[in-house]
Amino acid sequence: VVKKLCIIILLCLANSFIGCKKFEKQNKNLIFITIDALRADHLGCYGYPRDTTPNIDKLAEKGIIFKYAFSHWPKTTPSMAIVFTGTYGYRNGIMGVARGQYFEERNLTLTEILKENGYQTAAIQTNAVMAQEANFHQGFDSYIETWKLKHLKQTDEFSQSLNPSIAKGVTLLAMDWLKKNHKKGKFFLWLHYIDPHASYMPPFPFNTKFVGDKYYNFDNRLSLSEHWGQHYDYIAKRHWSRTGGNNVIDYYISQYDGEIAYCDFCLERLFNLLEKLGLFDNTIIIISADHGESLGEHGYYFEHEGIHNNCFRVPLIWLIPPHKTKKKIVEYPVGLINIMPTILELLNIKITKDIQGKSLLPVINREKDYISKYVILSSFRNFSILDDKWKLTLLKTPFYIRIMGGKRQLLLQYLKDPEERINLYSQETAKLEAQKRLEKALSDWHTEAIYEIRKNLAEKRGVKYDKKTLQWLKSLGYIQ
Numbered sequence: 001v002v003k004k005l006c007i008i009i010l011l012c013l014a015n016s017f018i019g020c021k022k023f024e025k026q027n028k029n030l031i032f033i034t035i036d037a038l039r040a041d042h043l044g045c046y047g048y049p050r051d052t053t054p055n056i057d058k059l060a061e062k063g064i065i066f067k068y069a070f071s072h073w074p075k076t077t078p079s080m081a082i083v084f085t086g087t088y089g090y091r092n093g094i095m096g097v098a099r100g101q102y103f104e105e106r107n108l109t110l111t112e113i114l115k116e117n118g119y120q121t122a123a124i125q126t127n128a129v130m131a132q133e134a135n136f137h138q139g140f141d142s143y144i145e146t147w148k149l150k151h152l153k154q155t156d157e158f159s160q161s162l163n164p165s166i167a168k169g170v171t172l173l174a175m176d177w178l179k180k181n182h183k184k185g186k187f188f189l190w191l192h193y194i195d196p197h198a199s200y201m202p203p204f205p206f207n208t209k210f211v212g213d214k215y216y217n218f219d220n221r222l223s224l225s226e227h228w229g230q231h232y233d234y235i236a237k238r239h240w241s242r243t244g245g246n247n248v249i250d251y252y253i254s255q256y257d258g259e260i261a262y263c264d265f266c267l268e269r270l271f272n273l274l275e276k277l278g279l280f281d282n283t284i285i286i287i288s289a290d291h292g293e294s295l296g297e298h299g300y301y302f303e304h305e306g307i308h309n310n311c312f313r314v315p316l317i318w319l320i321p322p323h324k325t326k327k328k329i330v331e332y333p334v335g336l337i338n339i340m341p342t343i344l345e346l347l348n349i350k351i352t353k354d355i356q357g358k359s360l361l362p363v364i365n366r367e368k369d370y371i372s373k374y375v376i377l378s379s380f381r382n383f384s385i386l387d388d389k390w391k392l393t394l395l396k397t398p399f400y401i402r403i404m405g406g407k408r409q410l411l412l413q414y415l416k417d418p419e420e421r422i423n424l425y426s427q428e429t430a431k432l433e434a435q436k437r438l439e440k441a442l443s444d445w446h447t448e449a450i451y452e453i454r455k456n457l458a459e460k461r462g463v464k465y466d467k468k469t470l471q472w473l474k475s476l477g478y479i480q
């Protein structure tokens with residue numbers, strides 16, 4: 001009897017252990033939230049001292065936090081094309097500039113696969129570079145482009161008349177969609193928020209929330225005269241003129257943080273609704289960003305096409321039911337290319353096409369420390385490769401070579417040196433094992449990419465936008 005009891009207790013323990021530790025494949029809804037230009041280190045759950053994201057932090061307490069998650073290309077379209085196809089730009093066809101990139105029909109997207117597998121698919125989308133004209137709506141039953149909508153009329157306390165492209169608008173549209181559709185069957189809902197994207201103009205009280213607080217440095221100034229005509233002077237100039245000539249860098253940072261806090265504030269409403277509708281227990285929630293943002297570091301002001309981690313490093317938070325577990329932190333760096341295969345493995349859906357991302361489920365379940373040893377980053381013709389300590393960057397464009405003081409190679413220990421200032425690259429390649437290893441891995445990746453590009457060099461289609469889309473692109477700064 002004692003023996004039997006012991007076995008039963010052991011089995012129970014084993015079961016609860018597995019129950020706590022592992023996420024089984026499941027048949028669940030999916031809500032994917034991407035917040036444009038949200039850098040990881042400005043969220044509370046990523047260690048930011050300002051209280052920008054209390055609601056996301058609360059959610060993350062029960063989730064999986066990828067501490068070092070990287071966008072592969074710090075612009076919206078190339079980054080999101082990678083996320084939605086699990087393939088690099090040279091395969092999915094979206095490379096380089098932000099606008100005018102057509103998302104080819106030949107791509108098999110996450111949305112299309114989910115739709116094929118019986119999901120209702122809907123998006124509420126605020127960035128015009130991913131407009132229907134550019135074919136980013138592939139696979140979506142409903143693709144709401146907020147900038148094409150009339151201002152929303154609301155009866156609740158949210159607002160009277162509301163711009164649908166700001167966080168409140170997106171949230172209201174999402175809540176409305178959920179109320180109407182959550183009972184109709186399993187769903188995939190993608191929400192793309194734009195608020196932290198420049199220009200940073202959060203509504204009251206978020207525009208004053210961080211101004212002059214204890215982290216605010218009045219002496220940190222935009223050195224406009226020095227950078228005018230060399231770096232992102234036109235961007236700095238645009239901000240400068242919109243704010244009536246404010247040259248305190250921390251003012252812009254306080255506004256950027258205000259946008260994040262505003263977004264988080266609105267998300268609380270969405271999370272409350274999920275709770276009310278009982279959706280938390282059968283919905284996977286992912287929170288991430290398309291890329292980060294440079295807030296004055298290395299002379300880049302309020303843009304995100306740079307070569308440093310402030311433009312590449314993004315939050316990546318997963319909430320996978322059942323939510324019994326405490327927060328898990330994954331330390332090994334990962335790329336967003338892995339989101340799609342991870343989702344599909346979790347939802348027990350087989351991928352019929354050969355993709356380049358790999359499922360992170362074994363990492364989430366702590367069966368492995370990492371799936372891919374390296375993460376590849378690119379910004380135009382500049383490429384980086386990183387592992388869990390080192391980042392090697394090879395610069396090709398004269399613009400970056402010039403601003404990095406003529407250097408064409410950078411080798412950084414990005415954890416020890418988060419500002420990426422100490423270049424350890426040596427001309428004698430044999431000197432550092434890491435340098436040699438990373439150069440070889442990047443060169444292998446390149447060889448494969450070039451081979452495939454040559455093989456598949458397809459005719460590219462241009463994009464024709466409508467008037468409203470053009471206006472919105474202009475106000476986001478994509479068009480001058």
Ligand SMILES: [Zn+2]
Nearest residue numbers: 036037076290
């Ligand atoms: Zn973006």
